[in-house]
Amino acid sequence: MTDAQSIEQLRHIGWRGQALPADGRRLARVVAQHRAGYELHDGEQVFGAQPAGHFLKRGLDPAERPAVGDFVEIEPGKPPHIVIVQPRRTVLSRAAAGERYERQVIAANIDYVLVLTGLDGDFSPARIERYLSLTEGSGAQPVVVLSKLDQRAEAAERTAELRARLPAGTPIHAINGKDPASVAALAVYMQPGDSAVLVGSSGAGKSTLTNTLMGSERMATGSVRDHDSRGRHTTTYRALLQLPSGGCLIDTPGMRELKLTGEENLDLFADIEALAENCRFADCGHGSEPGCAVQEALDEGVLSPERWRNYLKLRDEREEQATLLESRLRRQRGGRPAAKPHGPRGSRERE
Numbered sequence: 001m002t003d004a005q006s007i008e009q010l011r012h013i014g015w016r017g018q019a020l021p022a023d024g025r026r027l028a029r030v031v032a033q034h035r036a037g038y039e040l041h042d043g044e045q046v047f048g049a050q051p052a053g054h055f056l057k058r059g060l061d062p063a064e065r066p067a068v069g070d071f072v073e074i075e076p077g078k079p080p081h082i083v084i085v086q087p088r089r090t091v092l093s094r095a096a097a098g099e100r101y102e103r104q105v106i107a108a109n110i111d112y113v114l115v116l117t118g119l120d121g122d123f124s125p126a127r128i129e130r131y132l133s134l135t136e137g138s139g140a141q142p143v144v145v146l147s148k149l150d151q152r153a154e155a156a157e158r159t160a161e162l163r164a165r166l167p168a169g170t171p172i173h174a175i176n177g178k179d180p181a182s183v184a185a186l187a188v189y190m191q192p193g194d195s196a197v198l199v200g201s202s203g204a205g206k207s208t209l210t211n212t213l214m215g216s217e218r219m220a221t222g223s224v225r226d227h228d229s230r231g232r233h234t235t236t237y238r239a240l241l242q243l244p245s246g247g248c249l250i251d252t253p254g255m256r257e258l259k260l261t262g263e264e265n266l267d268l269f270a271d272i273e274a275l276a277e278n279c280r281f282a283d284c285g286h287g288s289e290p291g292c293a294v295q296e297a298l299d300e301g302v303l304s305p306e307r308w309r310n311y312l313k314l315r316d317e318r319e320e321q322a323t324l325l326e327s328r329l330r331r332q333r334g335g336r337p338a339a340k341p342h343g344p345r346g347s348r349e350r351e
């Protein structure tokens with residue numbers, strides 16, 4: 001570690017603050033969390049650190065502990081200690097598995113979630129919608145990236161199909177992940193102070209895109225690693241990449257296991273929920289009920305059956321999760337019933 005930290009350097013690890021910490025503390029970003037402690041990046045190098053005692057207190061909300069993506073203030077020492085977690089600008093989280101209900105922070109301070117899908121056999125609007133619903137409420141902006149533009153004749157139709165289906169304003173980019181000129185369109189999401197994560201199924205082209213984004217710098221680092229004992233540096237190497245465009249790309253294993261938590265709003269389907277408000281019966285099951293606005297929209301081709309099915313699937317999953325969440329909260333409170341996140345609607349005909 002050098003003496004003075006530069007704000008310029010911190011911008012390249014995604015920091016957007018104005019004032020450096022006082023009292024001899026330094027600023028760094030959490031890039032990985034292990035049982036044995038944290039791995040931090042200070043804009044220059046990666047090093048290990050321990051949380052200060054107050055983070056280990058029993059009963060502390062786990063969300064208050066340092067998490068991947070956090071900017072933390074550290075006190076020097078061997079090892080250095082994390083004393084403060086700076087306020088988060090965004091939080092990607094999920095309900096943690098386990099006996100007690102807990103929210104687990106997957107990554108903090110992520111500005112853009114790049115949802116990567118191939119225009120080939122990987123193409124699935126339903127899966128894209130699922131990823132988009134995961135970012136709802138996080139503060140991070142989702143960006144849909146379609147790879148393999150060079151490979152598929154039907155690329156234009158698929159892109160158009162998606163544009164018509166997703167909420168207006170969702171950025172969609174079709175690219176060839178191997179071509180730097182094509183990938184350059186994504187640089188707007190990776191400027192100094194920006195942090196992006198890349199999600200998508202295996203084979204979608206995440207590594208290919210990452211390599212192209214990194215350009216020659218990544219290749220240089222890659223060849224160094226090849227002479228290294230592989231594995232040992234892998235986490236460090238992958239966890240936070242400083243991009244030539246000035247921003248950074250964070251790669252955390254947690255991002256690949258995102259699940260719906262029961263708290264999503266499904267804002268993405270606001271039009272369907274508005275449509276259902278027009279059914280004759282307030283508790284319409286949208287099956288064979290008379291006066292069902294959803295069936296009418298399906299019949300008229302205004303609503304696509306595929307999108308309707310995906311909405312139902314995500315809604316059921318959300319309700320299942322919400323029930324689980326409620327029973328966990330009740331157990332935690334010792335048997336007292338909780339307010340239901342999504343209560344049943346009254347069975348009555350509308351006026």
Ligand SMILES: Nc1nc2c(ncn2[C@@H]2O[C@H](COP(=O)(O)OP(=O)(O)OP(=O)(O)O)[C@@H](O)[C@H]2O)c(=O)[nH]1
Binds near residue numbers: 147
């Ligand atoms: N032609 C073409 N091929 C691509 C493109 N993007 C990825 N590929 C190819 O698709 C295959 C899978 O790409 P990867 O980058 O390894 O995919 P990944 O998402 O990192 O996959 P995992 O590591 O399994 O998660 C490779 O053979 C790439 O060369 C693209 O835009 N155009």
Ligand SMILES: [Zn+2]
Binds near residue numbers: 284286287289293294
């Ligand atoms: Zn209905």
